[in-house]
Amino acid sequence: MTTLHARTRGPVHVVGTGLLGTSAALALRARGVETTLADPSPTAAALARDLGAGRLRQPDDAPPVLVVVASPPDVTAAVVAEQLACWPDAVVTDVASVKLTVLSELRRLLADGAHGLAGAAGERALARYVGSHPLAGRERSGAVAARGTLFAGRPWVLCPTPSSSSTAVAAVRDLADDLGGVPVVMEAGDHDEAVALVSHVPQVAASLVAARLREAPEPAVELAGQGLRDVTRIAESDPALWVQILGANAGPVAAVLRDLRADLDAVLAALEQLADAGEDAQDRHDAAANSPGALAAVARLIADGGAGRARVPGKHGAPPTAYAVVTALVPDAPGELARLLHDVGAAGVNLEDLRIEHSPGQPVGLAEVSVLPAARTVLEAALRDLGWALLD
Amino acid sequence: MTTLHARTRGPVHVVGTGLLGTSAALALRARGVETTLADPSPTAAALARDLGAGRLRQPDDAPPVLVVVASPPDVTAAVVAEQLACWPDAVVTDVASVKLTVLSELRRLLADGAHGLAGAAGERALARYVGSHPLAGRERSGAVAARGTLFAGRPWVLCPTPSSSSTAVAAVRDLADDLGGVPVVMEAGDHDEAVALVSHVPQVAASLVAARLREAPEPAVELAGQGLRDVTRIAESDPALWVQILGANAGPVAAVLRDLRADLDAVLAALEQLADAGEDAQDRHDAAANSPGALAAVARLIADGGAGRARVPGKHGAPPTAYAVVTALVPDAPGELARLLHDVGAAGVNLEDLRIEHSPGQPVGLAEVSVLPAARTVLEAALRDLGWALLD
Numbered sequence: 001m002t003t004l005h006a007r008t009r010g011p012v013h014v015v016g017t018g019l020l021g022t023s024a025a026l027a028l029r030a031r032g033v034e035t036t037l038a039d040p041s042p043t044a045a046a047l048a049r050d051l052g053a054g055r056l057r058q059p060d061d062a063p064p065v066l067v068v069v070a071s072p073p074d075v076t077a078a079v080v081a082e083q084l085a086c087w088p089d090a091v092v093t094d095v096a097s098v099k100l101t102v103l104s105e106l107r108r109l110l111a112d113g114a115h116g117l118a119g120a121a122g123e124r125a126l127a128r129y130v131g132s133h134p135l136a137g138r139e140r141s142g143a144v145a146a147r148g149t150l151f152a153g154r155p156w157v158l159c160p161t162p163s164s165s166s167t168a169v170a171a172v173r174d175l176a177d178d179l180g181g182v183p184v185v186m187e188a189g190d191h192d193e194a195v196a197l198v199s200h201v202p203q204v205a206a207s208l209v210a211a212r213l214r215e216a217p218e219p220a221v222e223l224a225g226q227g228l229r230d231v232t233r234i235a236e237s238d239p240a241l242w243v244q245i246l247g248a249n250a251g252p253v254a255a256v257l258r259d260l261r262a263d264l265d266a267v268l269a270a271l272e273q274l275a276d277a278g279e280d281a282q283d284r285h286d287a288a289a290n291s292p293g294a295l296a297a298v299a300r301l302i303a304d305g306g307a308g309r310a311r312v313p314g315k316h317g318a319p320p321t322a323y324a325v326v327t328a329l330v331p332d333a334p335g336e337l338a339r340l341l342h343d344v345g346a347a348g349v350n351l352e353d354l355r356i357e358h359s360p361g362q363p364v365g366l367a368e369v370s371v372l373p374a375a376r377t378v379l380e381a382a383l384r385d386l387g388w389a390l391l392d
Numbered sequence: 393m394t395t396l397h398a399r400t401r402g403p404v405h406v407v408g409t410g411l412l413g414t415s416a417a418l419a420l421r422a423r424g425v426e427t428t429l430a431d432p433s434p435t436a437a438a439l440a441r442d443l444g445a446g447r448l449r450q451p452d453d454a455p456p457v458l459v460v461v462a463s464p465p466d467v468t469a470a471v472v473a474e475q476l477a478c479w480p481d482a483v484v485t486d487v488a489s490v491k492l493t494v495l496s497e498l499r500r501l502l503a504d505g506a507h508g509l510a511g512a513a514g515e516r517a518l519a520r521y522v523g524s525h526p527l528a529g530r531e532r533s534g535a536v537a538a539r540g541t542l543f544a545g546r547p548w549v550l551c552p553t554p555s556s557s558s559t560a561v562a563a564v565r566d567l568a569d570d571l572g573g574v575p576v577v578m579e580a581g582d583h584d585e586a587v588a589l590v591s592h593v594p595q596v597a598a599s600l601v602a603a604r605l606r607e608a609p610e611p612a613v614e615l616a617g618q619g620l621r622d623v624t625r626i627a628e629s630d631p632a633l634w635v636q637i638l639g640a641n642a643g644p645v646a647a648v649l650r651d652l653r654a655d656l657d658a659v660l661a662a663l664e665q666l667a668d669a670g671e672d673a674q675d676r677h678d679a680a681a682n683s684p685g686a687l688a689a690v691a692r693l694i695a696d697g698g699a700g701r702a703r704v705p706g707k708h709g710a711p712p713t714a715y716a717v718v719t720a721l722v723p724d725a726p727g728e729l730a731r732l733l734h735d736v737g738a739a740g741v742n743l744e745d746l747r748i749e750h751s752p753g754q755p756v757g758l759a760e761v762s763v764l765p766a767a768r769t770v771l772e773a774a775l776r777d778l779g780w781a782l783l784d
Contacts, residue, residue: 135615135617147719149721149758152758154617155614155615157615184611184615190611190612194608194609194611195615197605197612197613198612198613198615198617198620199615199617199619201604202619202620202623202624203694204656204659204693205597205598205601206619206697206701207694207696207697207698208597208652208655208659208697209593209597209652209697209700210696210697210699210700210701210704211652211655211693211696211697211699212589212593212648212651212700213700213701213704214696214699214700214703216586216589216590216703217582219576219582219586220582220589220590221589221590221703221704222547222576222705223527223547223549223586223587223590224590224705225546225591227591227594227595227598228590228591228594228704229704230622230623230625230626231597231598231622231623231625232594232700232701232704233619233622233623233701234619234622235694236701237694237698238694239694239695240691242690242691243694246690247663247666247686247687247690250663250666251667253663254664257656257659257660257663258660259604260600260601260603260656261653261656261657263600263603264596264649264653264656267596267649268649268650268653271638271639271642271643271646271649272642274639274642275642275643275646295635298638298639299631299634299635301600302595302599302629302630302631302634302635303631304599304603305598305600305602305603305627306599306602306629307602307603308601308602308603308604308605308606308608308624309598309605309624309625309627309628310628311605311608311613312602312605312613312620312624313613313614313616329541333742335733335738337733337737337743337746338730338732338733338734338735338736338737339734339737340730341727341729341730342727342730342731342733342734343730344730345728345729345730346727350725353748354746354748356745366541391539
């Protein structure tokens with residue numbers, strides 16, 4: 001944020017002024033890169049302009065050097081083809097969250113000679129296209145939610161094809177760099193399988209669990225704790241967008257869900273076997289003894305889940321680190337959490353992560369401060385000296 | 393924590409000195425209530441004693457007024473029966489996370505005349521028993537993870553039966569109050585259905601998603617974001633404990649999982665239908681047009697998930713409030729987050745929640761400060777005046 005230097009050369013034309021397009025344009029403008037905007041909705045384009053994302057493209061503007069297509073996934077390929085035809089010298093990228101569908105459809109459009117780009121013209125057009133996917137988003141959508149820092153520190157996947165020119169790849173990599181993203185090169189198919197696993201299936205799972213709560217009795221949902229809150233947080237997402245994403249990545253998502261369902265079936269069969277034995281513990285023990293697989297199937301799932309969870313990277317993309325957690329009791333009053341964190345900083349300790357535990361009905365909270373293990377003893381002593389009640 | 397007054401009368405005998413039993417004993421000791429300890433493992437009992445949870449019970453000790461059984465779920469009923477027989481005047485409760493199985497097994501044991509408690513003696517014993525379940529826990533287990541504040545602000549479910557005496561119910565309610573819990577009365581069966589929904593099924597879902605990551609390619613897991621981290625956090629739980637919990641609540645958990653699987657099947661069928669249409673968008677559009685149910689099924693799940701998520705209570709057990717979120721850019725250096733929160737407190741604004749967004753590879757973090765909507769404008773102005781970069 002301290003430098004305005006940019007490797008990206010403008011003008012950059014941003015097609016689609018929703019959350020991602022407007023955020024990219026804002027970030028480019030902040031770095032002094034000229035941007036022009038377009039959107040099928042004139043209101044949406046004007047809103048992005050008013051937010052400072054650039055100006056609306058005029059007929060006699062200089063042609064763009066780079067085009068960023070940030071349209072809804074289901075029209076992305078058509079817009080990419082159109083832009084390739086419209087600007088014969090521009091590099092074109094898109095930011096759709098599914099890549100193989102876009103690429104396949106683009107190839108079909110070019111093979112069909114869309115926009116006069118048949119044969120050799122189509123080949124030349126394809127050389128100027130590099131699909132990409134910044135893994136950035138928010139619960140809110142639209143230009144009003146946009147911010148130039150949206151991509152900061154997030155992976156930005158580039159999916160060049162064998163047809164892509166090195167110039168085109170470099171231009172899209174520069175864009176990712178300029179916007180603060182971390183460029184990662186993957187094949188489109190590998191990308192789609194990866195996001196099915198780490199993004200699309202977790203979304204489905206969160207929705208599946210949350211959907212069960214719709215008709216739950218009020219006393220039941222009042223027993224909810226932090227576990228349920230965490231599991232269901234992303235279930236707040238926009239249905240219209242997710243229909244497009246899941247629809248466009250249907251194959252890879254279905255493949256992961258089939259494996260997940262096989263695990264679910266195994267656990268469900270085990271639980272039904274145990275439940276059929278009735279409420280009596282002796283019967284259940286007999287059932288478990290007669291079918292040792294029942295309890296083992298449950299244990300296996302929980303253990304497999306733990307092993308998979310251990311692979312999820314922590315902060316800053318580093319391998320999961322076993323941070324030491326120092327838990328302090330914090331009165332629920334203005335400034336108290338700040339005072340705690342001030343005291344953490346004054347102890348010379350860097351806070352790696354912070355969780356606040358919600359305490360229903362209680363005017364006190366628990367702050368779980370994660371620090372590097374080596375810093376734990378120092379921090380605990382410092383906080384205790386200052387009168388903090390620590391819980392470990 | 394500021395008063396040592398307790399309504400609970402000692403001695404309280406705690407049977408089972410793991411996380412819950414030791415935490416309860418520590419909290420009672422802090423309030424000046426006499427506690428005695430027992431555990432099948434002499435080492436575990438001695439450890440709890442050394443941590444200050446009370447003393448080991450001696451043969452000539454005065455009999456307990458209240459017994460808290462904090463054994464593993466699968467032996468809880470047997471231990472409750474034994475304690476009822478051992479102390480003919482004591483109220484007995486347990487803290488197992490499943491209630492109907494424990495109650496049914498206890499009734500069977502008494503009907504069978506276990507410990508000489510047949511007929512009228514069994515009836516009198518049952519009058520002294522009130523099962524309970526404090527919804528408190530940690531990722532870690534055992535006495536070393538215990539803390540007297542474990543139950544603070546958490547719901548504590550009481551499941552009296554028609555046989556329970558009012559004296560027994562009052563004693564267990566006093567215990568919950570003294571330990572800072574929020575007493576909630578429910579029938580055992582209702583309790584078990586509720587925790588299946590808000591605790592046990594979310595655990596299974598988190599494990600199902602996390603288990604898919606075990607054999608994922610490294611580049612795929614490196615794309616993981618906060619969504620995956622949240623969905624899979626509780627997948628770190630202890631397999632041995634969860635086998636017991638899920639096994640003891642097999643019926644209600646299986647019932648919810650069956651409904652969840654029906655939703656999963658519908659979404660999977662829809663995705664397979666879309667995937668079979670191939671990668672070509674036109675084909676997919678045709679498939680969607682020919683079977684409008686496919687996309688609708690996906691949209692319905694996401695929308696249902698959003699509706700269910702909206703019912704999850706927020707902080708302090710209050711109905712979910714739409715907090716205003718102010719997002720600030722925070723340099724990743726000691727004291728910076730503290731400085732931000734100090735400035736929030738100095739603005740006279742109470743922080744309702746705080747999320748730190750992890751930024752892989754980036755020396756900067758995003759702090760999302762939730763405040764009451766009315767406080768938003770004041771806070772934004774105050775922070776901007778102090779030079780904070782806000783992202784909205």
